[in-house]
Amino acid sequence: MKKDIRYYTDQNREAWNEAMPKHQAASKERLDQLFSKPGYIYQEDENLLQVLKRIDVQGKDIIHLCCNNGIELLSLKNMGANHCVGIDICDEAIEEAQERAKKCGIDCEFIRSDVYDISEELYNSFDIVQLTAGCIGWIPDLNEFFRIISHLLRVNGFVLIHEIHPFSEMLPFDNNYIENRLQIIEPYFRDEAIVENGSLDYVGGTDYVAKTQYWFVHTISSLIMALIKNGIRIEHFSEHSKDISAGHKKQEELDAQIPLSYILVGKKE
Template identity: 35%
Template sequence: MDYRGKNKEAWEEAYDNRRQDYDKDLVARLNEEEFPYLDPELLFEMKKYEFRGKTCAQFCSNNGRELLNLSKLGLEKGIGFDIAANMVKAANSFADELALPCSFIETDILEIGEEHYDSFDYGLVTIGALTWFKDLHPFFRKVSSCLKENGVLFIHEMHPFCGMLAVRGEENFDEDEPDRIRNSYFKDEPWVDDSGMNYMTGKEYSSKTFTSFQHTLGSIINAMSDSGLHAVRLKEYERDIAGGMFSSLEDKGFPLSYVLVAFKSPGK
């Protein structure tokens, strides 16, 4: 199943159909605000480390806003990797306009070239990245290869618990019971959708097909560990970072997001 190629097409289509305000003010916000695109939970963990004069890679960098924002901590160089050509083009344009030391490369994460191996002090994975990969082992092997020895990886993602819930637009969603468990935590079959990525577009439309996958917290940590990346901190939060999909469940005892910090083991 060539789901990654089809996801590339759907991802590019979604960005072409993005709502007017999706990144309209990105440059202005990064000029006028300190950290508009780094959530406080992620920033709290990142500020424990020294970024000045360091290098960082973001895997699945979208339009570049998070890596560009992170460069304000003094990065010497940042490189973002993303499969969508139009997003990469936009991200490089933003970097040029802001005169920030970041560049963006169009590539499937699993095909990042060896010239980037052992190159980065830090790695960053943010919401929406892991779900695009059926098997996380090759993903984390590539991430590990890109990090220097003792490099640090930050992951800020939607909590796997959220995959057990239905969201508006899905057949099993119930407006009166948004907190009702609808899916298995160990769901094997993928989500296959052609109704558009409305968190980016603000609308439903007949889109190119995109496929995403559920991963348990254990499968994420085990795939990392198997790739030489060992978790040193995991913090779970009740805050929705999924564009409002679970905002009605915030602060009600549900794990909705997490920040995970890992180190690359020596010799890996």
């Protein structure tokens, strides 16, 4: 039986608070060093860089939802964005982001909040809402999520999504993958959350039995319908064989050339 949205997001908060110290042990010092170089940009994905160039972040007010430790937002600030706000439910991730922004003198604001509880004071304040790798899967109710995103945007503002393709939810993860074979082992359509206790340490690679997490497979059609219902017109949509989930790296090279990620830009009308 489905539970209230907050049940899922509270549990996921606990799981992320447990995971972040493991990420930090593996990467915090290195990230501090990288961002201490003035103008440093942590973004190597060519497909995304091209789209960022096209929508031009210079002077734009940007909010990044599910920003984790904030490195993508710090990079947008270093690319010339104006007011930058990062939102994440995880206490540990936001503390790390705030610390690094201060230490490296990069003017970004980081707020610990569930995306469903974002203050209405932030409504109508942004030119770009950004969502990146591994955000949408944590979101129990996509319609309500895009209703809030639409409110955050000014008219003619953009939502920029760089996400894991839901097609990849049907594939085995790399640790169960049989070399050079395309296998569909999971359904595409799911009404219920996937309940997991798997390691969230895709940074340090430690294996542990994690606190229970709830992951939601949202199909491409449910994403498009959530945009339509909330007055966001699609301006760009591209699918890519590049894995951005850290779970299907080996399958990038398959001859079958499967869609593992996508980029969508929508404009608020």
